[in-house]
Amino acid sequence: MSRTARTAVFWCAAVAVALCYGISCGHLPAFGGPFHPYADRAVPTALARRTANAVASVNFDQRGFDTLGEEFILFTAVLGAAIVLRRARDEHVVSPRSGRVLPTVRLAGTVLLPVALVTGVYVVAHGQLTPGGGFQGGVVLATGLHVAYLAADYRVLRAVRPRTVLDLADAMAAGAFAALGLAGLAWGSAYLENVLPWGTLGQLTSGGIVPLLNAAVGVEVGSALVVLLAAFLDQALEIETG
């Protein structure tokens, strides 16, 4: 297709999208207005099920099946990346040279690493109470671990990140989410039904199945991201062609 034809097609599509988008936006309820059909249903349901964080209630209780799908999207994406980035037959591993680290950076890293890990666990564990949850906490855990690379070098990062264990943890946590749903079938009427006792609103143990699913997602996301970053870091630092 020639350049002029491509530009013409683009402008046709752009005008069509802009028109449809503009018309749809005109029909939206006003921003900050009193019309909230979903919140009016989801928030009372969340509170009735003793889950203080309504978003966590929607994600893990009211629409838990959607989250199962999202969890496996991440799982298969990381699996695909790890397969594509694995060491091929014509590649060999070189030992990365250890870099010079300023003492202040080393000190800051040593202090920050445990703080970041505790923050990650906190965000996962309080998913049913405060903003955050398995995904957010898992990402904090995974990225926090890489402070070891900033404060020391790649060999130290490899020591604090047992790849085989995390590979297994990733798969088992993803499976645990799916398996927890079976409890709903066994003791309730539907897959992923919240059959556990709901507890007291605002307590760490409230929300029934929500904290358990959050923990599974936290382990899954945390280990999946570490495995993903490990595959990229190996390629960027260690693996050479030929």
Place this chain on the structure above:
Amino acid sequence: MTPAGILVDLTVLLVAAVATAAVRTPDPVRQAVVLSQLGLLLALLFTFLQAPDVALSQLAVGTVVTPLLILLTVRKIRRQGGTDGGAGRRGRGGDR
């Protein structure tokens, strides 16, 4: 207009400006840095729109993971490109 509304409008304008800057940055290394700023601004915007859960995800993924993956990819490509001078040196091509 409410103060929250002004904050939202201001952040939307900033997001649009930084997003345009990201598109107009040809060098992937610089682009990763601009993307990280864009992630930070989006996280702010989500916070002002009272979506702290989304803001946390955006902060972690948009500000940290995506730019890091871009930087690591660029470093791998540069190493393979036969630029021996920069092959073993840390800090070049943004290996962190």
